[in-house]
Amino acid sequence: MEKRNVQSWLSPLLATLAMLILMGANLAVATACRGHAWSLFAILPLSLGQAALLIFALMELPAAGPVPRVYLGLALILLGVAALSLTDYATRTSALDEGAAPKAPGHRPSGKADDAQGERGPETAHP
Amino acid sequence: MPIPPKGAETLIQPGFGRDHQFESEDQERTAVRIGMWVFLASEVMFFGGAIGGFIVYRLFYPEAYMAAAGHLDRILGTTNTALLLITSGLMTLANRLYAPGGRKAAAICLAGAAALGGAFLVIKGLEYAHEAREGLVPFAGWPFAFAGPDPDHARLFFTQYFFLTGLHAVHLAIGIVLALGFAARCLAGPRWRPSPAALELGTLYWHFVDGVWIFLFPLLYLCR
Numbered sequence: 001m002e003k004r005n006v007q008s009w010l011s012p013l014l015a016t017l018a019m020l021i022l023m024g025a026n027l028a029v030a031t032a033c034r035g036h037a038w039s040l041f042a043i044l045p046l047s048l049g050q051a052a053l054l055i056f057a058l059m060e061l062p063a064a065g066p067v068p069r070v071y072l073g074l075a076l077i078l079l080g081v082a083a084l085s086l087t088d089y090a091t092r093t094s095a096l097d098e099g100a101a102p103k104a105p106g107h108r109p110s111g112k113a114d115d116a117q118g119e120r121g122p123e124t125a126h127p
Numbered sequence: 128m129p130i131p132p133k134g135a136e137t138l139i140q141p142g143f144g145r146d147h148q149f150e151s152e153d154q155e156r157t158a159v160r161i162g163m164w165v166f167l168a169s170e171v172m173f174f175g176g177a178i179g180g181f182i183v184y185r186l187f188y189p190e191a192y193m194a195a196a197g198h199l200d201r202i203l204g205t206t207n208t209a210l211l212l213i214t215s216g217l218m219t220l221a222n223r224l225y226a227p228g229g230r231k232a233a234a235i236c237l238a239g240a241a242a243l244g245g246a247f248l249v250i251k252g253l254e255y256a257h258e259a260r261e262g263l264v265p266f267a268g269w270p271f272a273f274a275g276p277d278p279d280h281a282r283l284f285f286t287q288y289f290f291l292t293g294l295h296a297v298h299l300a301i302g303i304v305l306a307l308g309f310a311a312r313c314l315a316g317p318r319w320r321p322s323p324a325a326l327e328l329g330t331l332y333w334h335f336v337d338g339v340w341i342f343l344f345p346l347l348y349l350c351r
Contacts, residue, residue, distance in 0.1 A: 008223045009220065009223065009224075012216050012219035012220050012223065013216055013220070015216070015219075016212055016213060016215060016216030019212045019215075019341075020209060020212055020213075023205070023208055023209065023212065023344075026344075026345055026349060027205060027349070030345065030349035030350070030351075034351060035193070035351075037189035037190075037193070039349070039350050039351075040182070040185060040186070040346070040350050043345040043349050043350060044342075044345065044346075046345070047341050047342055047344075047345050050212075050341045051338055051341050051342070054215065054334055054337060054338050054341065055334075055338070058215055058216070058218075058219045058334055059331055059334045064160050064164065065157065065160070065161075067161045067164070068160065068161060068164030068168075071164050071165050071168040072164065072167070072168050072171065074168065075168035075169070075171045075172050075175070076171070076175075078172055079171070079172055079175040079176070079179065082172075082175070082176055082179060083175075083179040083182075083183070086179060086180060086183050087183055090183050090184075090187060
């Protein structure tokens with residue numbers, strides 16, 4: 001009984017400590033990738049790790065039963081769909097802007113929106 | 128508090144043991160948990176949309192966003208993150224300690240979490256004041272003076288920064304009020320003591336607020 005009490009004390013403390021360590025790792029990675037546009041993709045996985053610790057160790061999602069898991073899963077799926085739609089919208093808007101703006105001689109496209117447009121020209125970038 | 132036999136339910140006072148509309152403590156816990164998770168899922172979609180928008184614009188204007196993020200104070204941001212992570216541990220501890228013999232310890236944990244949450248808001252206020260002095264507030268008639276590349280998209284960054292952190296601060300302030308209320312009720316007489324299920328709901332809410340910051344911190348302060 002005593003051992004179980006200590007464990008119930010200890011597990012949140014350990015989870016918090018692990019999250020603090022991940023925060024430190026995040027800082028180190030951010031310092032190492034400073035100045036790179038892709039640093040976002042190096043940093044976010046560590047944050048996902050922190051969030052997983054929070055959800056599974058502190059919020060105890062598995063013990064909450066299947067219904068919360070389904071709701072959370074649905075929310076995440078909807079978010080994914082929304083993120084894709086937003087990316088699509090931003091890509092198209094950016095391609096339209098690019099087509100409307102006068103291009104300087106020697107203009108080189110850069111960034112994702114331009115990649116979508118590619119060599120096809122602004123006419124083919126959107127229907 | 129032991130649940131009295133059938134027929135004596137009306138003697139149970141709301142606020143401890145279980146609320147009178149539930150047949151058992153387990154039933155109450157399941158019902159309120161589901162309700163809270165539905166609420167949290169809607170909050171996830173709300174904050175997720177705002178954070179998703181930030182990520183998309185960060186991918187489209189990396190130079191402007193990285194230069195703008197360089198104007199935020201990373202040390203204060205890190206301090207705030209550490210404070211919030213510790214508060215989450217304290218809230219969980221309070222939840223685990225909340226039993227007849229551990230109400231005082233639970234109240235101390237709750238008050239500690241509320242105090243650290245308050246410290247977070249004070250630090251955030253100091254940051255806002257610093258950014259206002261630097262001319263980085265892009266609304267409410269403040270002069271926006273960003274010294275760096277692409278000020279138009281830097282303005283977009285700071286608009287999103289103030290929106291996301293402001294919204295988070297409002298949620299945290301609600302959490303602090305809840306935690307203080309629970310702490311006071313833990314120490315009060317049996318009539319006012321919160322049910323374990325209610326305390327669990329407050330803890331879940333607090334964790335959610337912490338979870339939002341876990342994503343805001345790297346996106347706003349570290350991607351530079």
